[in-house]
Amino acid sequence: MSKLIFITGGVRSGKSAFAEDYAKELYQKFERKNLYYIASGVAFDREMTERIKRHQADRKKAAIQWKTIEIQDEVVFSEVIYPANSVILWECITTWLSNVLYKTEQLDSIERIIEIEKYIKTLKKQLLQWTKDGAIVLLVSNEIFDEQSSTYSEVNYYRSLLGILHQWIVHHSDEAYEMDYSKIKRWK
Numbered sequence: 001m002s003k004l005i006f007i008t009g010g011v012r013s014g015k016s017a018f019a020e021d022y023a024k025e026l027y028q029k030f031e032r033k034n035l036y037y038i039a040s041g042v043a044f045d046r047e048m049t050e051r052i053k054r055h056q057a058d059r060k061k062a063a064i065q066w067k068t069i070e071i072q073d074e075v076v077f078s079e080v081i082y083p084a085n086s087v088i089l090w091e092c093i094t095t096w097l098s099n100v101l102y103k104t105e106q107l108d109s110i111e112r113i114i115e116i117e118k119y120i121k122t123l124k125k126q127l128l129q130w131t132k133d134g135a136i137v138l139l140v141s142n143e144i145f146d147e148q149s150s151t152y153s154e155v156n157y158y159r160s161l162l163g164i165l166h167q168w169i170v171h172h173s174d175e176a177y178e179m180d181y182s183k184i185k186r187w188k
Helices: 013-029 048-062 093-104 109-132 152-170
Strands: 003-009 033-039 067-070 085-091 136-142 175-180 181-187
Touching: 003 013, 003 152, 013 033, 013 048, 013 085, 013 136, 033 048, 048 181, 085 093, 093 109, 093 136, 093 152, 093 181, 109 136, 109 152, 136 152
Parallel strands: 003 136, 003 175, 033 067, 033 085, 085 136
Antiparallel strands: 175 181
């Protein structure tokens, strides 16, 4: 059995806790061999450093052992993740995309767009391959579309890319959830 599961919600909505609990539940229910946690967070300030430490501590306290892999932007896992009979939780797509934008910001506009499209295409290909190989994949992302448009073109570009990516993920997902102040709304 393979699945692609999308979980979104606002900041501090409880989406990470829900995703981790659900991943552990699926791991046990389907007697999977591996439980992976892909972390995309970068400790660029004190608040993010504390959030990363809190997430790491939560996973260490868990009765089930996570295999944590830190991925900032490059989506190359063929030698790291064994998807067959695994549960893979990726926290989070929003952060991953912002890392990609940051990494490519020095490129000229056309070259940058091409490079970002390569990253997104590779991500999509990898997600489909994992599910084809039998993995249960949970993707966490932030819901940022309730906010007004920004006066900054880079922010609006980011929101546009994220919106398109969210639509693709939901289209290919078996299940999709939105966390709203720790209340779950199921879309699929």
